[in-house]
Amino acid sequence: MKNILTLCLFTLFAMSCGGSKTVRQSKKVIKGNWVLSQVTHNQKGNYKIALLDDATQDCFEGSVWKFVPNNNSGNYSLSNASCGDQARYFVFTIKEIDKTTGLYNFLLKPTNYKGKSQTNHGFRMSLTQLSDTNMQWQQTINVDGKPFTLNMNFLKQ
Numbered sequence: 001m002k003n004i005l006t007l008c009l010f011t012l013f014a015m016s017c018g019g020s021k022t023v024r025q026s027k028k029v030i031k032g033n034w035v036l037s038q039v040t041h042n043q044k045g046n047y048k049i050a051l052l053d054d055a056t057q058d059c060f061e062g063s064v065w066k067f068v069p070n071n072n073s074g075n076y077s078l079s080n081a082s083c084g085d086q087a088r089y090f091v092f093t094i095k096e097i098d099k100t101t102g103l104y105n106f107l108l109k110p111t112n113y114k115g116k117s118q119t120n121h122g123f124r125m126s127l128t129q130l131s132d133t134n135m136q137w138q139q140t141i142n143v144d145g146k147p148f149t150l151n152m153n154f155l156k157q
Contacts, residue, residue: 059083
């Protein structure tokens with residue numbers, strides 16, 4: 001009886017500490033392979049953009065991403081061999097910021113293939129769209145004192 005009570009309390013505690021139902025559902029939707037189809041920004045002009053401190057926008061467009069939500073990990077491979085064709089690894093978290101607006105943060109931290117970060121540096125973006133076929137990340141930074149919004153648009157394979 002004591003073991004059953006302990007198990008029930010542990011289950012209740014685990015359920016209360018887990019992410020919201022919406023976050024759990026988001027992890028189910030994100031699972032699988034995605035292609036980064038397009039990178040856009042809100043400013044006119046040509047900008048040399050290095051995404052995730054890794055490579056240029058041209059290298060990222062067409063890149064293939066794999067998300068494994070049961071351990072919050074994944075990897076991506078850039079689209080062009082001249083950009084470096086080895087897989088890049090990361091861990092990620094989806095965090096709900098506001099239930100009423102449906103706003104979520106998407107946190108991505110580059111790692112090695114064993115899941116260890118060399119720099120402990122990550123990237124925070126807004127998860128502005130997630131469906132069974134489309135996903136969009138949005139990141140706003142300051143360029144010359146003005147907000148510069150970058151959109152990364154994905155299609156599920």
